[in-house]
């Protein structure tokens with residue numbers, strides 16, 4: 316079956332590249348998320364040979380890089396095994412850019428990046444024999460001791476990534492799917508002996524994560540059952556005893572959603588709240604639910620507010636165009652409005668007037684996320 320080009324194109328994460336990068340650099344959400352994840356570190360009980368972290372959608376690597384700093388502060392002498400799933404080649408490149416300093420400050424770190432699906436990625440092993448046979452499992456040992464030389468060697472992976480991180484759109488959803496199942500393992504060569512028990516090997520699946528971060532891992536309008544079956548249930552199963560999964564999603568009730576409502580008054584971008592997700596996860600786990608604490612958390616503990624960076628004098632009678640563009644971009648990005656709809660309203664200037672009105676009303680722009688926790692007994 317081939318996709319019918321006359322049918323409306325489904326919303327795809329990929330169309331959102333520039334919006335994502337602008338959002339990440341103009342708002343402090345990714346830092347706030349890492350900070351929230353840091354607070355989970357105190358309750359964890361890593362076991363030898365390593366602290367194990369899984370990032371269920373690395374994005375541009377900002378959350379991961381900040382969290383690795385916090386992990387070093389909390390567990391300075393414990394080896395780290397860090398696995399991350401990311402389908403976007405460009406995001407893998409941006410993430411690799413952030414790793415050299417981490418490998419200098421915390422030499423005993425093994426990083427595994429993969430494009431595998433949610434139910435495969437935590438164990439770094441595809442779920443059919445055919446895909447296992449075509450798995451590209453590349454092991455990179457970085458020579459030297461400095462961040463500049465590590466950076467050079469990671470940049471040399473350009474051709475390997477271009478070849479093995481290709482995607483094709485799913486005929487059903489339009490979401491990108493991997494063409495070649497790929498795992499890329501990176502560590503320092505001078506630590507190979509000490510890290511021997513930490514380095515993953517093909518065909519030796521192991522999950523047992525101390526911490527799993529699921530930050531904005533889905534299309535907000537997709538129903539709870541899908542999110543749970545595809546993402547939350549497999550991720551919960553990949554926790555070790557005392558391990559924690561931290562989920563983060565947008566929740567609205569903020570000036571960002573007010574901008575959206577100025578243009579599309581009936582829009583409901585966040586129909587599935589954390590309580591519904593947790594109930595659906597409870598149903599999906601069945602008897603196994605007794606192995607877990609599923610915590611929707613009280614509002615005050617769950618919610619996390621983040622803001623668009625603005626200078627103190629920026630929001631006045633006249634607001635600069637770049638600030639307005641950044642604010643509008645953040646609002647439509649967070650609300651996951653499809654490009655076709657954005658294009659229609661961009662023809663008139665109404666969206667800039669709407670954005671100005673909301674920024675002036677609140678003296679700035681902020682958004683609310685909600686978080687929830689799954690802990691394995």
Ligand SMILES: C[S@@+](CC[C@H](N)C(=O)[O-])C[C@H]1O[C@@H](n2cnc3c(N)ncnc32)[C@H](O)[C@@H]1O
Nearest residue numbers: 328331344372373374375530531532565648649
């Ligand atoms: C790869 S995932 C998230 C990557 C990474 N975990 C992070 O938090 O940056 C990227 C997708 O998540 C969604 N997304 C990211 N941040 C979001 C936010 N603050 N609100 C709503 N959706 C978001 C977008 O649809 C985007 O295409």
